[in-house]
Amino acid sequence: MKPMQKLTIPNDRMERLHYVKRMFPQAKGDDLNGEWAGGRSNALYKLHSIDAVSYAESHDYLDGSVTHLSPYLRYGCLTLSEAFAVIKRKFGLAAESLLMQFSWRDYWHQVWFAKGNAIYSEIEPPKVALGYAPLTDAIKQGETGLPCMDAFIGDLLTTGYVHNHARMWLASYIVHYLKMDWREAADWFEAHLLDGDIASNHLSWQWLASTFSSQPYSFNKEDLVAYAGEKYCAGCTANCPFDVSYEVLNARLFAEPAAAEAKSHVIKELPVRSASTHRAVAIYVHDEMLSPTNSLLTKPFPKIFVFDPELYSNWPLNRLQFVMDCLSEMMNVEVWIGDTYEVLMQRGVGEVITQTTANLKFKEMLSPFLTKWQPADKLVDLEMSAQELQRFFRYWGKAGPVLMADS
Ligand SMILES: Cc1cc2nc3c(=O)[nH]c(=O)nc-3n(C[C@H](O)[C@H](O)[C@H](O)COP(=O)(O)OP(=O)(O)OC[C@H]3O[C@@H](n4cnc5c(N)ncnc54)[C@H](O)[C@@H]3O)c2cc1C
Known part of the structure; x- marks a missing residue:
């Protein structure tokens, strides 16, 4: 990512897509598909x-x-x-x-x-034996030799969108058929999704794995054909691991007794920063509140969004372009690239007002500032x-x- 600077987002969409490429030269993957502006x-x-x-x-x-x-x-x-x-x-x-x-x-x-x-770690003991093998390059590159799984991974790596059923099949294949570590797989998957959302993603992986449900999720070829048709199977010459009855499948996948796994996910901590002694108040706009109608944007303080490498250096290009499209509609928001602490200090900020989030990374980043957390939308x-x-x-x-x- 580029050094600290304030960005001027082009109004023209094509220019904007190119601008994101220039500003985030490290970002991998395809451009944002027009359907997903x-x-x-x-x-x-x-x-x-x-x-x-x-x-x-x-x-x-x-x-x-x-x-x-x-x-x-x-x-x-x-x-x-x-x-x-x-x-x-x-x-x-x-x-x-x-x-x-x-x-x-x-x-x-x-x-x-x-x-x-x-x-990020197992919430409950698994109900079946899980494996913790590392994620292979064949998975990461979509070269498993199974047309269905490779197509789902291809969608993930190109558009960032995968249908819910395909997400379930791919995750179940990785966790139960291949016995790979669901935590590494969940991190990898979330990092490539356009809708990458820590809660929906990691908890869905736990649900499938049986560490946040009472049984594992598995599927066979019959399921796949029922919801995907013959599209993937028609020309498939692979030795299909899914072409078995549930009886055989359960015996094959879940014969071993469940064993608890103690390893937990290590969360990288940010460097400790000294508390800001500045006085200015700012609205800190984070990536769960990208709407021009967000009520915090009506407050009479500068509104600041920061592409902090701590959060965004690994994001794929299409996701950064999506976020930039959102920001382009939020006229009164200053958009920066840089370290959140340094940007806010340079702007003389001592107090921030922002929308509450379950993402503790934001809490950690804002800890040197007096932070007022305003309620987020609640469905119920x-x-x-x-x-x-x-x-x-x-x-x-x-x-x-x-x-x-x-x-
Ligand atoms: C392994 C796995 C990982 C997932 N990771 C994510 C993720 O990172 N981000 C994400 O938004 N969703 C995730 N989901 C949930 C779901 O697959 C997607 O929300 C859905 O496929 C998005 O497409 P859609 O908007 O067309 O969904 P629709 O079927 O049209 O559903 C409408 C909306 O309802 C919500 N929704 C639907 N199903 C689910 C679900 N099972 N869990 C949570 N919300 C749901 C979504 O907000 C979705 O946009 C994951 C599911 C699995 C099995």
């Missing part, structure tokens, strides 16, 4: 194009009618509650299936808020106990009746 206006267009009835019928199929809202929700171009409200108003109970999917996002985030960095304002957060169906048992009630 970032920002609130594109988010609203996608939101208002949703057909929740067709979603209910087809979203499990790879060519089904899914919303593609995930990156817009991830970066805060849309809040989950506004997406929920728009769909509920338009489709009522016919949208239950989509509204429940929205709630999965809320659920994972509530777990992240409750557990913090513990979500209910206290959830540890028990209720232990499984989605318990969360939904409490949240569902409130969320689905006639308003």
Whole structure:
């Protein structure tokens, strides 16, 4: 990444995409696909194009009618509650299936808020034997020799978008068939997703692995063909590991007794910085609040977003371009590249106001400043106990009746 500087984001989109390439020469991968242009206006267009009835019928199929809202929700171009409200108003109970999917996002985030960095490590003992082999280059480069898995990895590395079912199959293949370390795999996967979201990603891997669920998730060829058709299998000459019954599969994958794994994820700590003695107040804009309608942007203080290498040096090009699209709509936000501490010190900041987040990295970065955390959007304002957060169906048992009630 370039040395500390204030950026001037080009209005013209093509110029903007090139500008991101120049400013982030280390960023790997393809340009952001036109279909995924970032920002609130594109988010609203996608939101208002949703057909929740067709979603209910087809979203499990790879060519089904899914919303593609995930990156817009991830970066805060849309809040989950506004997406929920728009769909509920338009489709009522016919949208239950989509509204429940929205709630999965809320659920994972509530777990992240409750557990913090513990979500990087196994939350519960695995219910089946897991393996902890390192992730191979064949996985990282999409060269497993299985057309289905290589296509999913190809989507990940090029567009950054993978259908939910394909995410589940790929993750299950890595964790249960290949017995690789889910934590390394989850980090790798999240780092390449356009919608990369620590809670939805890491907790989904834990759910599949059985370290945050009561059983592992596995699949066979029949499942794959049911939801993907013959697309991958038709010309496949590989020795298919999935072409077996569940009986054989379970005996093959889960014959060993489960053994607890003690290793936990090491979180890199930031250098200790001395507390700021400056006086200016600023709104710190982070990457979960990228909407021009965010209420903090109306406050009479400078608004500052920082591409800090600590957070963004490993991001793929398309994700940086997506974020830059979002920022280009937020006229009154100063955008910097550099170390957050140094940027805020140079701007004479002693106090920051920002939106609360479960991402403890932001808390650590802002610790030298007096920080006022303002509430983030909440899909449902209910206290959830540890028990209720232990499984989605318990969360939904409490949240569902409130969320689905006639308003
Ligand atoms: C291994 C694995 C990793 C994942 N990593 C991420 C991630 O990093 N970021 C992310 O946003 N989602 C993640 N998901 C959840 C889900 O796959 C994506 O949210 C979804 O595929 C995005 O596409 P869509 O917007 O078209 O989804 P749709 O099916 O149209 O759903 C609408 C919205 O509901 C939410 N949603 C739907 N399913 C889930 C789910 N299972 N968990 C959480 N939210 C959900 C998303 O916000 C999504 O945008 C992951 C799932 C798995 C199995």
